[in-house]
Amino acid sequence: MMKNNEDTYYKSLRRTIALIIVAVSLFPLFLLAAVAGYRFHTSYRGKVISHLQEIVEKHARQIDQFLLEKLAEIQTLATITPVEELTSSASLAEILYSFQKSFGGVYVDFGCVDSSGYQVAYAGPFHLARANYAKAEWFKKASAQPYFISDVFLGLRGLPHFIVAVQVPYKDSFLILRATINFLGFTRLVESVRVGETGRAFILNRQGEYQTAVSFQPKLEPKQILESLASKSADAPSGSLRAVNGASSVIYKEIDGTLYLARPLKKGDWFLIYEQNSRDAFSELYSARRFSIALVALSIITVIFIAWALSYKVVGRIEQVDREKEMLSEQVIQTGKLASLGELAAGVAHEINNPIAIMVEEAGWIEDLLPDIQAVAQSAGREDLITEIANTVHQIKTQGARCKDITQKLLSFARGSDARVQEVNVNDVIEDVVGVISQKAKYDRVTLKVECSNGLKPVFASPSELQQVLLNLINNSLDAMDAQGGDLIVRTAQENGWVVITVADTGPGIPESVLPRIFDPFFTTKPVGKGTGLGLSICYGIVKRLGGEITVDSVVGQGTTFKVYLPVIQEKREGDNGGE
Amino acid sequence: MIESIKLLVVDDELDFLETLMKRLRKRGVHVQGVKSGEEALECLGREPIDVVILDVKMPGMDGLETLKAIKAKHPLVEVIMLTGHANVETAVTGMELGAFDYLMKPMDIDELLYKVQDAYQKKMLHETRIALRRKIAEGGNEDEDK
Structure with a gap:
């Protein structure tokens, strides 16, 4: 029952220690992981996004630049070329040829349209001379302003293209010089924006129509992209998407795990849209996060293991x-x-x-x-x-x-009869005791052998107490051997710092069950009235008081050996003698 | 010899004192008994006493103090200490202070008597020696007178 209680006590102690170690170690770990993780997450996100914004911005500038260049080229052409040459298909073809030569395949065709929408002259691969554009959207817009860049449309030729149109004053009215830009070339300009595995760009107009060829299906319908970006930008500091002009910065939004960045082009008519899977965009962030989680998990396992081991040890x-x-x-x-x-x-x-x-x-x-x-x-x-x-x-x-007799033994048990300590040669005491006891030994038919070592160092003891100890031990041995007789050996020896007195008999020995109790007061195996049970406990008390040890070694049927160890006088104890 | 010994027993325990006195008287010793150290000194001043049997443990003036006083006033009187308990240290101190011997209670009456006789003999010897010395001294004086 008691053992059980102790077990549960130590078990709960072990558990408490382990829990404390785990809590103390893991709390800061979690705190650190949370704070550092959050910080890293935000700052890394910010970095990635600003990097993408830069890329988008750069490309948007390039595209704007491209469009402005084309416009400027056409405007220059319109200004420096005589009207007669513009209205002639042959000379227009010449100009187209030279443009294509110097600008590559950017320009597909040139056309000159009069104010009524009638194409006066045309140079290019399509047979569009004398076509009527009066009803075409671009014509209406181009008529209203000095120059115009259209959205992408199919037009009469049935192919996606867009045009740059410039008004040229002609008589009371005007002519419109229009140039068709190579759509595929323009698309390539946008397609070169590629980041990671899923990052790509395209251009939309305000109606959500593609202004570049797209070789992929965006996650969201173009209109939805515009709408969500618009709603986002409503409260963004950069202002509404619809209100922004060409100089406005890049805005971004994450929708359903996809990151969208938008930047207005062509003074807000078009938008360069960049789309990338968030997982791809932040792939490094995610892998860092995975690594951290693995690290934290490893730490937790280590901490738990250490807590377990440590608590066990402690x-x-x-x-x-x-x-x-x-x-x-x-x-x-x-x-x-x-x-x-x-x-x-x-x-x-x-x-x-x-x-x-x-x-x-x-x-x-x-x-x-x-x-x-x-x-x-x-x-x-x-x-x-x-x-x-x-x-x-x-x-x-x-x-x-x-x-x-009993009262005297009780008293000597209490404090010893003459406890005054002095320098004693153990051999002298043994000589005295043997002198007293030899007669009794003879009477008991016991052969008493005394083997005294010559080189004994003196010890501090009370001679009368030492006598008492020896008398008790010898008397016990004699009593034990009782009628049978036997050998009794009293021996002294020097062992390091100890003087050892051995009292060995060939009596019946002490049973093992009794052995631990023989020094207890009032413990006796003698019949009632024969022994007080104080002899050995008095011996024990005396020897202990002298700083010594008393040991017993007994084999039933063979005999018993008592050994008394007394410390040899140390130099430092010199002045100490006589102390009671 | 016993008959000529004048003995004084000092013990606070009346029962013990009386019985011991009866037993000693029966053996022909001239014995007186007192119950304390003070009375013992008084008695010694009044009567010629050879040997004192003195209990160590007494209320008031205890055995050792009494012993000191006796030895100071009557140095020739021999004292035998009786210890009521096995305190040998006290006995040894008593011996150092000039007691003749000590015995532990309960003691054997014969043993006590032997010790008393020994003490008496010692005292007699002592007195004879002193008397002799005195005689020699007186003799010397007489010679001078002549």
């Missing part, structure tokens, strides 16, 4: 630290338990010792009085009472002594 570390902390706090609790237990033990020992002293003393008094009682009992014939009383008193004294 939480793993936290888990480990938690576990270590738990272990440490367990140790602290254990130590605290020992300390408070020690205080309690000391209190109990103090309080109990005096009553016990009195009890033992009272029992002693009874014992003292026994001879007198004996006399009385004898006279009463109850000598058996004396034995009973003597036994009882003896029992009280024995138990009192046991109590004394």
Whole structure:
């Protein structure tokens, strides 16, 4: 249950960390992508469009230029050529020949029409001499103004063409000199505007009729293009399309994924229309966008992966630290338990010792009085009472002594009997202890072997405490081997900065289940009344206080080995001695 | 020898004191008992005492203080410390201050008696030595007088 709780805790911690990492990393990424993407998009669009506007503008100027040139040529021709030559087909043919020679195939034919619409003279490939243009649209317009450039129309010849017409004063009335411009040549001028795969241009008049040959089908009907461009330009700063004159700038509009640019030509009679698929026009923008999206996606994947890995690592570390902390706090609790237990033990020992002293003393008094009682009992014939009383008193004294033993052990467990630390040679202490214990060992049929190393360095310890430790360990070993007898080895050795005392027996050993508890206070395997369970915990406390370690190694059936490690005196501790 | 020892027992625990006195008297010791360090000093000033059995832990003037006072005023009187608990440090301090020995409660009455006798012997020896020295000194004086 507990384990489960912890698991969910760490899982949610891991999730939280991962989410925070993802959020913190992705938020700026998205923000950057959005802002930079938008900026790039707008500025790149602007660039593309202004580039296209430039192209369209350039071509429009060229076309205007072309038309003006042709007009100027015809005007010059009309001015410098005598009227007689204009009205003669033969001389007109001569002029056409020379024009075609110097200007290429621009001019198709020349014609001279009088004010009534009657073609007086004609030079060209068609048989149009004496044709009557009185009803022709262009004638009406050309009659009304000094010069005129027509829209493209089929005319009498049934082919698309347009004409440049100039009035020449003749007598009271006028003549009109008209030149037909090569339609295909003109178309080529416009068709040269090609950008990308789908970018192309064409010319429309105000009615939405093509003024150039188109080899493709535009996305929208020409009229619709004009209308939508007009509606767009209504609120555009460049002003209405219909109102613009020749000098007006290029306007643009995007309709259904197609980009349209328009520029008025011929003083607003015609429009140069440029059409391109948006996707094509902004292809680089789109590919950049695709690249960015791929990059962002890659970043997201990376961030998620890193968040996952990092959270795993961090939480793993936290888990480990938690576990270590738990272990440490367990140790602290254990130590605290020992300390408070020690205080309690000391209190109990103090309080109990005096009553016990009195009890033992009272029992002693009874014992003292026994001879007198004996006399009385004898006279009463109850000598058996004396034995009973003597036994009882003896029992009280024995138990009192046991109590004394226990309270003394409790007290030494609480703080040690003589904790004054001094420089001690461990071998000397062992010699003392062995002297005390050897008799008991002999009695227990135990062979006691002492192997003392000669090169031992001194340690800081209280001799009486050290004696207590050794006595406890040796007594335990002797008790363990009990009736069977065996070997008991006490050995000292120098290991680096430690003096090691080994107490090894060949007793029955300590079962593994019991091993972790042997240093716990009041833990004993001896029968009730035989041991207090304090011996080893006192040893543990003493050795720990001296900055040492006590270890146990036991194999059931083979024996037990206790090792006490005591730190050798360090130089810096010199002045420290005697501190309690 | 026991009969000639004048013993003073100092212990605040009345039950303990009385029983101990009864037991010691039964063994023929001249024993007196008081309940505090102050009373002990007073008694020492009043009567000739050879050995004092002194409990360490007492209210008011405690064992060590009493010991110091006794040793200051009556340096020849021997003191045996009784510790009610296993505080050996106090006992050792007592020894350093001039106590003859120490015992831990509850103690064996015979052990106590042995110690008392030893202490008494030590005191006797001490006194004899002093008396001898005095005698020699007096003898010297007499010689001079002659």
